[in-house]
Every structure is written in C-alpha cells, then in structure tokens.
Amino acid sequence: MQRRRFFRVALATTGLALTASLGTPALAADEFPTRPIRLIVPYGAGGVTDQVTRALADAAGRELGQSIVVENKPGVSGTLGATQMATTEPDGYTLSMAPVVIFRLPHVQKMRYDPLKDLTYISMIADYNFAVAVKKDAKWQTMQELIAEAKANKKGISYGTTGIYGSQHLTISELARVSQSNWTHVPYKGDAEAITALLSGSSDVAVLSNTLLPYVQGGQMRVLATLSEKRAADFPNAPTLKEIGYPVWSNSPFGIVGPANMKPAVVKRLDEAFRNALKDPKFLNVTRQYGMVSNYMNPEQYTAYAQKAFKSEGEIIARLAEAMKNQ
Structure with a gap:
C-alpha cells in the first residue's frame, strides 16, 4: 500500500511539474486577456x-x-x-x-x-438608424418637396455622408433611381465633418445617424425623413421613404x-x-x-x-x- 501511494504521489508531482514548465492550452485560454x-x-x-x-x-x-x-x-x-x-x-x-x-x-x-x-x-x-436632415432655415419643409427639387434641378441636391458606398450613399442612390431625381454625393470622413458642411452651407442635406439628434433638438436642423423600414422613435414626426411612396430603406x-x-x-x-x-x-x-x-x-x-x-x-x-x- 505504501509503495502504491508513493508511485501515485510521484506521478502527480511529475505531472504538476510538467504543467508548470510547459503550460496548457486550456490554462492559456482561461487567462486571456493578460x-x-x-x-x-x-x-x-x-x-x-x-x-x-x-x-x-x-x-x-x-x-x-x-x-x-x-x-x-x-x-x-x-x-x-x-x-x-x-x-x-x-x-x-x-x-x-x-x-x-x-x-x-x-x-x-x-x-x-x-x-x-x-x-x-x-x-x-x-x-444604425439614418435620417435625412436639412438646416432649420432650408426652403424644403417636407421630403416630397426635396425630391421635387431634385427632379427639377439638373445640378441636383448635394448630400453629405460618412463615405462612398456606405449605406446612406446606396440608399439615396436607390432613391434617385426609383424617383428619377438628381443627387450629388459628397463623402466625408465622419459624422462631424458632414454636420459642419451642412451647417456651413457646403452641402444641402446631411444623411447621417442619430448624431443629428442634438442639432435637431437644439433647433439647428430639421429631419425630413428616415431611411429605416419603420419610423424612428427619436424622429416620430419624420416619415420613412416607404411611407411617402418609395420602396427604399436601409439595413x-x-x-x-x-x-x-x-x-x-x-x-x-x-x-x-x-x-x-x-x-x-x-x-x-x-x-x-x-x-x-x-x-x-x-x-x-x-x-x-x-x-x-x-x-x-x-x-x-x-x-x-x-x-x-x-x-
């Protein structure tokens, strides 16, 4: 009995020593991150x-x-x-x-x-949820008026987003196609740049996420529509593009x-x-x-x-x- 106990103790000691020297994958994963x-x-x-x-x-x-x-x-x-x-x-x-x-x-x-x-x-x-916003004193009061202007004006409506081929860019491009209207895309590196461009008059429209919310609440901007499939809780009075007759939305x-x-x-x-x-x-x-x-x-x-x-x-x-x- 004593001899068996000796071998069991010796084997366990050897195993612990080997584990300590080499480590184990399970232990390494458990320790992440260090x-x-x-x-x-x-x-x-x-x-x-x-x-x-x-x-x-x-x-x-x-x-x-x-x-x-x-x-x-x-x-x-x-x-x-x-x-x-x-x-x-x-x-x-x-x-x-x-x-x-x-x-x-x-x-x-x-x-x-x-x-x-x-x-x-x-x-x-x-x-993300995206919205179409204009300055507070912009002449367009509704999204329908904005689209009508984009149809009538060959130069088109300029709109700022956070980048080419982003969801906002593709959604407005799809809107341009189905409504046969003219839009000029102006990509920026981020929301902050696009907001600055809108407020300074460098672009007509900003199509951005809820970064717009403080500016809307502060009376500097107005939201004409949202790009979501259903109305956004933060802009309950702004219709979706689907609501005004265009089968366009962003995911x-x-x-x-x-x-x-x-x-x-x-x-x-x-x-x-x-x-x-x-x-x-x-x-x-x-x-x-x-x-x-x-x-x-x-x-x-x-x-x-x-x-x-x-x-x-x-x-x-x-x-x-x-x-x-x-x-």
Missing part, C-alpha cells in the same frame, strides 16, 4: 460610431478585467479596420468594429482583405471582428464580454441617445450573416452599376 486590447474604429472621433464603440469597449473591458483601447482609423469608407485584420496576429489583442460596408466594397474595387477569409466574426452588436448593422484563425476559446471569451456589455446601463444610455437598435448575434450567427451579406451586397452593387450605366 494585457490591454486594441479596438479599431474605422471612422473619425466624435461621431456616433466612435461614441457607441467607446461605451461598448468600456463595459466589455470591465467584463474582461483589461482595458480596451479605442483607436480611430477613418478613411476608405470604414474598411481600414478590416484591412488591418488581414495582417494582424490572431491572438485576440487587436480587433475592429466592422460596418456592413466591409461586405460591399470588395464588389466595387480590389481590397486588401477578403471578408470571408481574413476575418473572425465575434459579436454582432446593433443597427446597416455593425459588429466586432478579429483576424482569421483566432482560437475558439478566445473568441468565446470576447463574445461573452461583448454580449454582457450590451446590458451595461452606461452603454444602453448611449445607444438610446443615438437611436441604436440592438441586434446581437453570437460568432456562429454572425459568421452565417457575413456569408449572406457578402452575396446580397454584391447584388445591390450590381443593380447600382446598371442604374448608373443607364443614366
């Missing part, structure tokens, strides 16, 4: 995407026990984060916020990332992605943190302020969505190209 995480926001500072992502990062960081540092990288219509993921180490310490345009732009031009091969889909977060979700080939245990840990962050009171306050609609998906659901979105966005781009060719 240092701060970097989260790229592919838009300028101060806009709705930036502010919502910072609130999300703060709440998720508390869940993880490590800070999540937000880094703004505006440009290329919100795809610079996805581009960086294609060359980033898949250790979970560099992530990106991903707008729906990451599925769209590869159908338009050659990109340095493949949305189906170079990314790990971690958590879908929410949907623009965003989520958190990382590089391809991330460890499943790390993806699970991050997804749990972001999912729990969606319940954080401070985060909920920010999303309510900017009219965000929660649209959580787990990694499996988000991956399936990405595959469908890549195909459907290609079809939208093909229709837009055909419409522009026939103009």
Whole structure:
C-alpha cells in the first residue's frame, strides 16, 4: 500500500511539474486577456460610431478585467479596420468594429482583405438608424418637396455622408433611381465633418445617424425623413421613404471582428464580454441617445450573416452599376 501511494504521489508531482514548465492550452485560454486590447474604429472621433464603440469597449473591458483601447482609423469608407485584420496576429489583442460596408466594397474595387477569409466574426452588436436632415432655415419643409427639387434641378441636391458606398450613399442612390431625381454625393470622413458642411452651407442635406439628434433638438436642423423600414422613435414626426411612396430603406448593422484563425476559446471569451456589455446601463444610455437598435448575434450567427451579406451586397452593387450605366 505504501509503495502504491508513493508511485501515485510521484506521478502527480511529475505531472504538476510538467504543467508548470510547459503550460496548457486550456490554462492559456482561461487567462486571456493578460494585457490591454486594441479596438479599431474605422471612422473619425466624435461621431456616433466612435461614441457607441467607446461605451461598448468600456463595459466589455470591465467584463474582461483589461482595458480596451479605442483607436480611430477613418478613411476608405470604414474598411481600414478590416484591412488591418488581414495582417494582424490572431491572438485576440487587436480587433475592429466592422460596418456592413466591409461586405460591399470588395464588389466595387480590389481590397486588401477578403471578408470571408481574413476575418473572425465575434459579436454582432446593433443597427444604425439614418435620417435625412436639412438646416432649420432650408426652403424644403417636407421630403416630397426635396425630391421635387431634385427632379427639377439638373445640378441636383448635394448630400453629405460618412463615405462612398456606405449605406446612406446606396440608399439615396436607390432613391434617385426609383424617383428619377438628381443627387450629388459628397463623402466625408465622419459624422462631424458632414454636420459642419451642412451647417456651413457646403452641402444641402446631411444623411447621417442619430448624431443629428442634438442639432435637431437644439433647433439647428430639421429631419425630413428616415431611411429605416419603420419610423424612428427619436424622429416620430419624420416619415420613412416607404411611407411617402418609395420602396427604399436601409439595413446597416455593425459588429466586432478579429483576424482569421483566432482560437475558439478566445473568441468565446470576447463574445461573452461583448454580449454582457450590451446590458451595461452606461452603454444602453448611449445607444438610446443615438437611436441604436440592438441586434446581437453570437460568432456562429454572425459568421452565417457575413456569408449572406457578402452575396446580397454584391447584388445591390450590381443593380447600382446598371442604374448608373443607364443614366
């Protein structure tokens, strides 16, 4: 008995020593993260995407026990984060916020990332709501009047958005097609630039998210319509484009992605943190302020969505190209 007990103790001691010297994959995954995480926001500072992502990062960081540092990288219509993921180490310490345009732009031009091969889909977060706004003293009182002006004026109505081929750009392009009206797109790096352009008179219209809300509440702007399928709670008096007779609306979700080939245990840990962050009171306050609609998906659901979105966005781009060719 004593001899057997000796061998059992010796074997256990040897196993503990080996574990201590080599480590185990399970232990490494359980310990993640051991240092701060970097989260790229592919838009300028101060806009709705930036502010919502910072609130999300703060709440998720508390869940993880490590800070999540937000880094703004505006440009290329919100795809610079996805581009960086294609060359980033898949250790979970560099992530990106991903707008729906990451599925769209590869159908338009050659990109340095493949949305189906170079990314790990971690958590879908929410949907944007977009509105068509003009200055308070603009001559157009309704969206119908604005569209009538766009039909009559060959120069067209100039409208600012956060980037070419973004959801706002494609939705107004589709409106131009179905209403046979003229619109001139002016892309900016972020909401703040587009708002400044509208207020200074550089553009006629701003088509943006609920970043507009404080300016509307302050009497500097008026909202003529929303691009959502149903009326937005923050702009209850503004009709949708569907309501005024045009079958056009925008669906623009965003989520958190990382590089391809991330460890499943790390993806699970991050997804749990972001999912729990969606319940954080401070985060909920920010999303309510900017009219965000929660649209959580787990990694499996988000991956399936990405595959469908890549195909459907290609079809939208093909229709837009055909419409522009026939103009």
